[in-house]
Amino acid sequence: MxxxxxxxxxxxxxxxxxxxxxxxxxxxxxxxxxxxxxxFVIIPxxxxxxxxxxxxxxxxxxxxxxxxxxxxxxxQDPDVLRAAAFTAVIAVVGTIACNALGLGIAVLLxxxxxxNTLMRVLVFSPYVIGPIxxxxxxSSILGSNGAINSVLTNLGAERLPFLADPTWAMVTTIxxxxxxxxxxxxxLYLAGLQTLDDSLLEAAVxxxxxxxxxxxxxxxxxxxxxxxxxxxxxxxxLLRVYEIVLALTAGGPAGTTQTVVFNILTTSFSRSQLxxxxxQSVVLMVVIITVTVVLTQLRRRSEEAVSA
Amino acid sequence: xxxxxxxxxxxFALIGVAMLAPLYLLVTNAFKTQQxxxxxxxxxxxxxxxxxxxxxxxxxTDFNVVGAYGTTALLVIVVNVLSVLVAGPASYAxxxxxxRGHRIVLLVMLAGLFIPxxxxxxxxxxxxxxxxxxxxxxxxxLFQTALTIPTTLFLFTAFxxxxxxxxxxxxxxxxxxxxxxxxxxxxxxxxPAVATAVVLNAVGVWSDFVNPRIILGPGSGIYTVTTGVYxxxxxxxxxxxxxxxxxxLAVAPVIIFYVLLQxxxxxxxxxxxxxx
Numbered sequence: 001m002x003x004x005x006x007x008x009x010x011x012x013x014x015x016x017x018x019x020x021x022x023x024x025x026x027x028x029x030x031x032x033x034x035x036x037x038x039x040f041v042i043i044p045x046x047x048x049x050x051x052x053x054x055x056x057x058x059x060x061x062x063x064x065x066x067x068x069x070x071x072x073x074x075x076q077d078p079d080v081l082r083a084a085a086f087t088a089v090i091a092v093v094g095t096i097a098c099n100a101l102g103l104g105i106a107v108l109l110x111x112x113x114x115x116n117t118l119m120r121v122l123v124f125s126p127y128v129i130g131p132i133x134x135x136x137x138x139s140s141i142l143g144s145n146g147a148i149n150s151v152l153t154n155l156g157a158e159r160l161p162f163l164a165d166p167t168w169a170m171v172t173t174i175x176x177x178x179x180x181x182x183x184x185x186x187x188l189y190l191a192g193l194q195t196l197d198d199s200l201l202e203a204a205v206x207x208x209x210x211x212x213x214x215x216x217x218x219x220x221x222x223x224x225x226x227x228x229x230x231x232x233x234x235x236x237x238l239l240r241v242y243e244i245v246l247a248l249t250a251g252g253p254a255g256t257t258q259t260v261v262f263n264i265l266t267t268s269f270s271r272s273q274l275x276x277x278x279x280q281s282v283v284l285m286v287v288i289i290t291v292t293v294v295l296t297q298l299r300r301r302s303e304e305a306v307s308a
Numbered sequence: 309x310x311x312x313x314x315x316x317x318x319x320f321a322l323i324g325v326a327m328l329a330p331l332y333l334l335v336t337n338a339f340k341t342q343q344x345x346x347x348x349x350x351x352x353x354x355x356x357x358x359x360x361x362x363x364x365x366x367x368x369t370d371f372n373v374v375g376a377y378g379t380t381a382l383l384v385i386v387v388n389v390l391s392v393l394v395a396g397p398a399s400y401a402x403x404x405x406x407x408r409g410h411r412i413v414l415l416v417m418l419a420g421l422f423i424p425x426x427x428x429x430x431x432x433x434x435x436x437x438x439x440x441x442x443x444x445x446x447x448x449x450l451f452q453t454a455l456t457i458p459t460t461l462f463l464f465t466a467f468x469x470x471x472x473x474x475x476x477x478x479x480x481x482x483x484x485x486x487x488x489x490x491x492x493x494x495x496x497x498x499x500p501a502v503a504t505a506v507v508l509n510a511v512g513v514w515s516d517f518v519n520p521r522i523i524l525g526p527g528s529g530i531y532t533v534t535t536g537v538y539x540x541x542x543x544x545x546x547x548x549x550x551x552x553x554x555x556x557l558a559v560a561p562v563i564i565f566y567v568l569l570q571x572x573x574x575x576x577x578x579x580x581x582x583x584x
Contacts, residue, residue, distance in 0.1 A: 022486065023407075025401070025485070025486045025487065026401040026405060026410070026486075028397075028487075029397035029398055029400065029401040029486070029487065029490070030397075030398045030401050030402065030413055032393075032394045032398070033394045033395050033397075033398035033417065033457050033461065034398070034413060034416070034417065036394065036450065036453060036454040036457055037416070037417045037420055037454055037457050037458070038416075039435060039450075039454065040428075040432055040435065040450065040451050040454035040455070041419070041420045041423055041428065041454055041455075041458075042416065042419070043431070043435060044428040044431035044432050044434070044435060045423065045428060045431070046431075047431035047434050047435075048427065048428055048430065048431045051430070051431065105319075105323065108316060108319060108320075115320065117570075117571075119320060119323065119324065120570075120574055121566075121567070121570045121574070122323070122324060122327040122328060123323065123327060124573075124574055125327060125331070125563075125566065126327075127511060128511060128562060128563075128566045128573070129515075129559050129562065129563070130511075130514060130515030130517075130534065130562075131515060131517070132515070132517050132534045132537065132538055133534075133537060133555055133558055133559055134330075136537070136541050136545075136551060136555055137330050137333075137334055137555060138330065139545065140333075140337075140545075140548060140551050140552065140555075141330060141333060143545075145346065145546060145548075146349075147333055147337075147345075147349035147350065150345075150346045150347070150348075150349050151349065151350065154347065154348070179326070187574055187577055187578060188577075188578070190578060191577075191578035191579075194578070236422065239424075240424040240426060240427075242426060242518065243515075243517045243518070243534075246517075247538070247541075247542075250542075261424065261426045261427075264426065264427065265426065265518070268430055269522070274430055277430060278430060278431070281424075281426075281427035281428070281430070282427075284424060284427050285422070285423060285424070285427055288422050288423075288424060289422050292422055
């Protein structure tokens with residue numbers, strides 16, 4: 001646009017030369033970033049694809065080509081299927097909970113005040129502390145000799161098997177993951193709320209809308225893009241959850257709280273089945289990309305409903 | 309109106325307790341004996357508070373806290389600097405580019421947004437071995453930097469697009485080169501986007517566990533805070549004098565940092581996210 005309207009009557013050859021040097025500078029500016037991504041993301045994806053068709057153990061070179069065997073195997077592997085089912089539950093329940101909590105609390109904390117700032121700092125703190133330490137912390141609170149069970153025993157009550165019983169452990173794990181994750185959504189929803197036009201809200205109030213109606217009819221529709229961002233980010237993050245589970249339950253009891261990434265890393269490193277691990281990684285990548293595309297498409301409809 | 313205020317107060321109290329209780333336990337129990345941690349985890353200790361656990365944890369050979377913090381801080385700084393140095397000019401060239409090639413390059417790099425790093429860490433070992441960087445800090449730095457580029461580039465490109473092109477033209481008329489225009493004219497305007505990227509990348513590198521664990525490996529003897537605290541705690545998870553004290557050592561600097569800079573951290577996270 002700008003170059004077309006530029007008044008300088010440069011000859012076409014000079015302009016072409018300028019364009020060529022521009023392209024050369026562009027390449028220099030882009031090359032380092034591009035090279036890093038290609039070397040450490042794109043090529044590894046290619047290698048993962050290749051390894052997924054082999055039975056590589058990490059040593060034998062070259063690895064043996066075994067065709068689609070790994071893929072056929074993983075759809076019948078009870079460990080993989082259990083991890084996939086548990087991860088799916090984490091992703092669905094977690095995405096809903098993180099967004100409900102995120103949006104709800106953001107609305108509560110939207111106005112700037114000292115209390116609200118303090119609450120924001122608290123709610124966001126798990127994100128800063130990080131999953132490994134949070135996992136250990138909750139395991140020392142909820143373990144069989146943990147803080148809560150100590151209190152229960154001191155009161156003469158029965159211990160609760162938060163992390164010892166498979167069903168309890170799965171529920172506990174999901175709750176801890178939600179506790180550790182929703183703070184990011186609160187902050188992102190706060191950012192979205194701050195872009196909200198005050199005059200819209202005033203108009204709603206003048207029209208006699210209740211706060212409840214204002215939320216559903218005015219705030220939520222305007223926030224549609226923020227909702228999309230939060231839903232997609234939460235889902236992607238939860239599908240790859242690993243560290244917090246490692247520190248909280250170490251995948252137990254009896255492997256019931258293993259997630260997909262947990263299983264990929266155990267298969268690859270503890271059992272030295274790197275080819276099989278690579279096949280699981282490829283499937284996970286495909287699932288994440290599919291989920292992202294589907295969610296974005298689904299959300300596009302509600303975003304268009306607003307702009308219409 | 310008062311009913312609503314009571315409800316809000318109740319919600320705040322609930323959230324406050326839910327977020328604070330674990331941290332309260334983390335801090336107080338680090339100063340108690342094992343007996344008191346089990347006897348009264350929430351209450352006042354019979355034996356009083358003690359510094360023994362912390363002293364033992366700080367001087368233990370299992371987890372060299374100072375060394376681990378040094379490594380983590382180095383990683384956070386180097387990865388952030390490299391990431392901005394590399395993604396900044398690239399985002400400018402792409403955002404101002406008009407060719408189809410620019411879009412393709414952007415799409416290739418954004419593909420990284422959807423790739424879980426844990427899913428490619430095995431092949432990355434391959435790449436690092438070829439480069440002779442497996443088991444080294446430079447190798448980890450390169451991989452972590454590469455992982456930050458998609459998000460950083462995404463934030464930066466969106467931000468540059470919101471800066472009027474007239475600024476570039478003016479700089480060009482003044483005789484500035486394209487790279488010079490970027491660093492001297494455009495980059496100073498990108499502070500909100502840079503703040504967001506730095507916060508995201510810093511937290512990402514600080515809490516990264518899988519990559520340092522696998523790429524540095526236990527054999528290298530180099531630990532970050534996360535891998536160090538993991539090896540210190542996972543062996544003795546029933547000895548609470550070790551667990552709580554190590555956790556406190558691992559998080560205390562970050563919590564102090566976070567409380568001091570909370571405005572910038574939370575603000576930084578939102579400032580660039582709004583535009584994108």
